[in-house]
Amino acid sequence: MSSGPDRLPLTVIGGYLGAGKTTLLNGILARPDGQRIAVLVNDFGDVDIDGRLLASAAGDVLTLANGCICCSMADGFAETLETVRGLADRIDRVVVEVSGVGEPRRVARWAHLPGFTPDGVVVLVDPLSVRERATDRYVGETVINQVAGADLVVMSRSDLADEADLTGTEAWLSTTTDATVLRAPLPTAVLLGPAPRNLSTRTDAEAEADSIEDGATTPASPSHDHVSISRHLDGPIPRSSIDTWIRARPGGVVRAKGLVRVDDRPDDRTVLQVCGSTTTVTVDGPWDGGAEAVVAIALPGTPRAALVKWLNLLG
Amino acid sequence: MHLATVNTALMEAEGITPDTAAEGVPRDASGWPLGELQEFPAMALAGAAFRSFFGRQRSDETIHLFGKSARNVGITTLTDLGSSNLLDETIVRQWTGIVDHGFPSRVVMFHGAMQNGAVSDETCAAALVELQKESTDHLRFGYVKLLLDGSIQGGTARLRWPGFHHGGPNGIWLIPPDQFADRLAPYHRAGLQVHTHANGDEAVDVLLDAVGEVQAVHPMPDHRHTVQHCQMTTPGQYQRMRALGMCANVFSNHAWFWGDQHISITVGPDRAARMNAARTALDLGVPLSMHSDSPVTPLGSLHVAWAAVNRLTSSGVTVGPDERITVGEALHAVTMGAAWQLRMEDEVGSISPRKFADLAILEADPFEVDPMELRDIPVWGTMCGGVLHPAAGVDA
Ligand SMILES: Nc1nc2c(ncn2[C@@H]2O[C@H](COP(=O)(O)OP(=O)(O)O)[C@@H](O)[C@H]2O)c(=O)[nH]1
Ligand SMILES: [Mg+2]
Ligand SMILES: [Zn+2]
Numbered sequence: 001m002s003s004g005p006d007r008l009p010l011t012v013i014g015g016y017l018g019a020g021k022t023t024l025l026n027g028i029l030a031r032p033d034g035q036r037i038a039v040l041v042n043d044f045g046d047v048d049i050d051g052r053l054l055a056s057a058a059g060d061v062l063t064l065a066n067g068c069i070c071c072s073m074a075d076g077f078a079e080t081l082e083t084v085r086g087l088a089d090r091i092d093r094v095v096v097e098v099s100g101v102g103e104p105r106r107v108a109r110w111a112h113l114p115g116f117t118p119d120g121v122v123v124l125v126d127p128l129s130v131r132e133r134a135t136d137r138y139v140g141e142t143v144i145n146q147v148a149g150a151d152l153v154v155m156s157r158s159d160l161a162d163e164a165d166l167t168g169t170e171a172w173l174s175t176t177t178d179a180t181v182l183r184a185p186l187p188t189a190v191l192l193g194p195a196p197r198n199l200s201t202r203t204d205a206e207a208e209a210d211s212i213e214d215g216a217t218t219p220a221s222p223s224h225d226h227v228s229i230s231r232h233l234d235g236p237i238p239r240s241s242i243d244t245w246i247r248a249r250p251g252g253v254v255r256a257k258g259l260v261r262v263d264d265r266p267d268d269r270t271v272l273q274v275c276g277s278t279t280t281v282t283v284d285g286p287w288d289g290g291a292e293a294v295v296a297i298a299l300p301g302t303p304r305a306a307l308v309k310w311l312n313l314l315g
Numbered sequence: 316m317h318l319a320t321v322n323t324a325l326m327e328a329e330g331i332t333p334d335t336a337a338e339g340v341p342r343d344a345s346g347w348p349l350g351e352l353q354e355f356p357a358m359a360l361a362g363a364a365f366r367s368f369f370g371r372q373r374s375d376e377t378i379h380l381f382g383k384s385a386r387n388v389g390i391t392t393l394t395d396l397g398s399s400n401l402l403d404e405t406i407v408r409q410w411t412g413i414v415d416h417g418f419p420s421r422v423v424m425f426h427g428a429m430q431n432g433a434v435s436d437e438t439c440a441a442a443l444v445e446l447q448k449e450s451t452d453h454l455r456f457g458y459v460k461l462l463l464d465g466s467i468q469g470g471t472a473r474l475r476w477p478g479f480h481h482g483g484p485n486g487i488w489l490i491p492p493d494q495f496a497d498r499l500a501p502y503h504r505a506g507l508q509v510h511t512h513a514n515g516d517e518a519v520d521v522l523l524d525a526v527g528e529v530q531a532v533h534p535m536p537d538h539r540h541t542v543q544h545c546q547m548t549t550p551g552q553y554q555r556m557r558a559l560g561m562c563a564n565v566f567s568n569h570a571w572f573w574g575d576q577h578i579s580i581t582v583g584p585d586r587a588a589r590m591n592a593a594r595t596a597l598d599l600g601v602p603l604s605m606h607s608d609s610p611v612t613p614l615g616s617l618h619v620a621w622a623a624v625n626r627l628t629s630s631g632v633t634v635g636p637d638e639r640i641t642v643g644e645a646l647h648a649v650t651m652g653a654a655w656q657l658r659m660e661d662e663v664g665s666i667s668p669r670k671f672a673d674l675a676i677l678e679a680d681p682f683e684v685d686p687m688e689l690r691d692i693p694v695w696g697t698m699c700g701g702v703l704h705p706a707a708g709v710d711a
Contacts, residue, residue: 017491041433076430078359078366101488109356112337114330138473138492138521141485268334283334 007284008084009093010111011192014104014146015124016133020156021097024124028188035188035195038084040096077110085115093119093192101142105149117284119193120275123150123179127161127169150179152254152276154191158183180254180276187226193275194257194295225300229307233292236261237315242272245313246279252302258294258314261287319358319365321350329362378413386419386704388615389675389694392653392663393420396510396543397427397460402434402442414454419697419704421453423657425460425510429489436498440505452671452700459502459509462489464518467546467581468573472515474547480583486515496525503529508658509540510564516547523552526559541656546590547582553592553599562602562656565591567623568612574628588635593623597644604652620645621690642686672701
């Protein structure tokens, strides 16, 4: 069985040329939160991944051939992912920056390969230009498809745009995509997903340090003003509780991840995942005996009690 | 390559089960994958088998087989149109080590500039100008390949209005249109010839605009930039290509392999009749060649010529009879036409004094047989640089 619990979360970052993908990635790399991130770059613009941000410049940014992961020459991407998988004990997650004309939703299909688990499609838009770009004769459809295929749309340049640009773009986005729309800057855990370490790879020592009791809810590390809580579970949860949980999701939740056992598949690991507008439930291999836990991250101002109540629905 | 089929043993070994969450994995009623893997991300679930399949495409043995295939179908000059990254020294050494006087065919190597990664086009162009100096009689460097759009049958070509007949969305760009001229310019300035994959008419618009732009800034006589596939190109675009000094390498085999689908599904009857418009290209004075795009369709110039002469579909329809060309024109396109587009017109492409003794040796005269039988003419083999290469199974 080549699938297993030690899967690397893979987040796809898309958006048209100049939307701010590389800038965002450099921001993530510059914020040390302890996560070791492999960045795969499929777009070589004027802004490069900043080499000074890399722990070891050799090998940590794997450059992909431009155009390669979206077109018929895509076989090379399988080899790149295999290389990354070979580094799994050195990294915590993978981020792919897709070419400015690439379709991030298509690229995300690769995240189902053994050794990986999808962790969202995040599409950046420039609030100053995206609406005009969406009417462009050549790339309008591309821009719309990128946005429509996102789980999470992030507006860059919120420092340059005025409120009218931002709200106008938000209104346009709400008719173009089901994705959750947020304004940069955002904490890494929202952009890429909760650190895997907060879930199954947590050591006993770490768990004790956080004095987490079975079934208890506890604040995880605060990330900016976003609200983050986690809960550890003990033993399989009923299948029916998952459906209830999905339906009862409170407003403001932008990310959630659960590694659980379910009563009808107690020997397997079931992954619950929320990224923006998208919720998925998958089985990614046999249960490895690690912690059973769920983490949720919500927008600033979301009542913690609502999140606690929500996570308590599981089980 | 859009599809792979795998057996139960492989699915078990690679863990392809009802839990496999990937798209493009059709299942039976109980949720078990059927063994069909659609598109690369699903095909890659076949793991080592998938990777070794593509690894073998790059092996020494494959290059030798490429040469033998050419010999078997009567081809004396092959092109590798951009699947190789010639910035990679090991790839260059692999080809220079194999393609010499013993090899059954000359080979023209295009650098796949889509694979440049973080290397700038300026740096790449300078490296290719250096590499060009390593060209030999048998192996040529100094050519560049770019790609603009996808394919018509795959629904990924960029089409002008009204788009695909099947109503699907327009295709994909592999290079952003507003960056294309910037990517072309460094090669153009370095005097390197650029062949660009452009299937759809909208992709051709972008290409022609870019060539016009780089020519205005940096006029380069006799650049011979070439449109690869050139399938939907309109008469007006051909006129512009003529004015810009460009060449057309059309994909005539499409009539046979996808003609019926083009009529009924992809672009509809009107545009299918005008696809791969070899007649129009010749009438408007655009230098013409034709290709098989092997392995997309089987290697073989006689089949390519046959397809352009007859424009027959697999179901027996003549698609666009007005775009048919004569046997003489078709044979010229796959010999001298190709030589021109590879800048080898003074060396290969015709049987002439002071050119290489490169011959396709046929068992019948293509001007004598029924044009409908052009593709069936048996091939004895080739002569390349005066050396005979009998085809497999030929009693030499
Ligand atoms: N002021 C401002 N500039 C930004 C922001 N994001 C990106 N940029 C600038 O926009 C340009 C393009 O950004 P880049 O990250 O290369 O876009 P990419 O093509 O999507 O990777 C660069 O000059 C960035 O400095 C932002 O949030 N604020
Ligand atoms: Mg970038
Ligand atoms: Zn092509």
